[in-house]
Amino acid sequence: MNSEQNNDINQGKSANSSRRKFLQKASAGVALTTIPAKSVWASGGGILNSIAASNHGSGWTNGCMYLLSHGYWKQQGETESKSVLFTTAFGVNSYPxxxxxKLASSSVASADTKGDYQWNGFGELEKCIEENDRGTKTYHWESVDGITKSNITLHGAMTNESIFANVFVxxxxxxxxxxxxxxxxxxxxxxxxxxxxxxxxxSLSEFATWLYNNATSNKGESFGSALSSLIAGNHVGTSTCQDY
Incomplete structure (x- = not known):
């Protein structure tokens, strides 16, 4: 076996080892899809210590992680977040x-669905609005920022964080x-x-698939909270983590 073949094998082992470490350390408290590993996603500190701290130096991070929140990406990072469709990023035909x-219990606009949201039959995001005309109340569905299942970007999902489940944000x-x-x-x-x-x-697409699969699992809510804590504990400019 020549030296190039040895290098290829070693790189493959290194990649598999890093992936194994990340998945094992990114999975407790949340039953991550297709990852039957012990979890440490219970809190922000747990995530930081398990992923960043224990993988520093010769690990995959090669130092601390520095992340940005959805608040940054929907404002200062507006150009970047508007350039990618949700479906394209996560390789799915679905949507947040x-x-x-806040999900309407019926497609009929009424006092019961006032303030609720739905995807209509044309794939448009709508909100049930109440109008009062001289004491007579009427209800109708109104488009939300022109958002549809096919055109919603990452920016659209993050900007409407009061509508979509936190994990998708x-x-x-x-x-x-x-x-x-x-x-x-x-x-x-x-x-x-x-x-x-x-x-x-x-690849980025493999990471995106992993994110989406866990977001849509029965532990999606916990996964969303874990990601939020991870970002908060390692945010650019405020992280207390020191370079290793």
């Missing part, structure tokens, strides 16, 4: 799920963190080299 408490932010934080330095101050040779995921 409406918060259970968080996976949008994590997707952008991975896309723009995979190489350093960068203009965002990010450091999140989660995909590539020797990394937990082979």
């Amino acid at each position: 799920e409406i918060q259970a408490e 968080q996976i949008c932010a994590m997707y952008l963190n991975a896309e723009y934080g995979n190489s350093s330095p960068n203009v965002y101050g990010l450091h999140f080299p989660v995909y590539g040779t020797g990394k937990p995921f082979a």
Whole structure:
């Protein structure tokens, strides 16, 4: 066996090892889809310590993670977040799920559905609006920012965080963190080299699929909270983490 073959084998082992470590350390408290591993996603500190701290130096992060929240990506990062459709980013034909408490129980506009949201038969996001004309109340469905199942961007999902389930807002932010934080330095101050040779995921699309599968699992709510804590504990500019 020549030296090039040896190098290829070693790189493959390194990638598999990094992926195994990441998945094992990113999964307790949340039953992550297709990952039967012990979990430590219970809190922000647990996530930080298990992913960043224990993988520093020779690990896949090669230092601390620095992430940005959905608040940044929907404002300062508006251009970037508007450039990607939700369906394109996550490789699905689906769309963000409406918060259970805000999902209309009926497609009939009425006092019972006032203030609720739905996707109509044309794939448009609508809200039930009440109007009062001289004491007579009427109800109708009104489009929300022209959002449809086919045109909603990552920005659209994050901007409407009061409508969509939190986990979908968080996976949008994590997707952008991975896309723009995979190489350093960068203009965002990010450091999140989660995909590539020797990394937990082979590609951005593989990471995106992992995010989406867990977001739509029966532990999606907990997964969303875990991602939120991960970002808060490692945010650019406020992270207390020191470089390793």
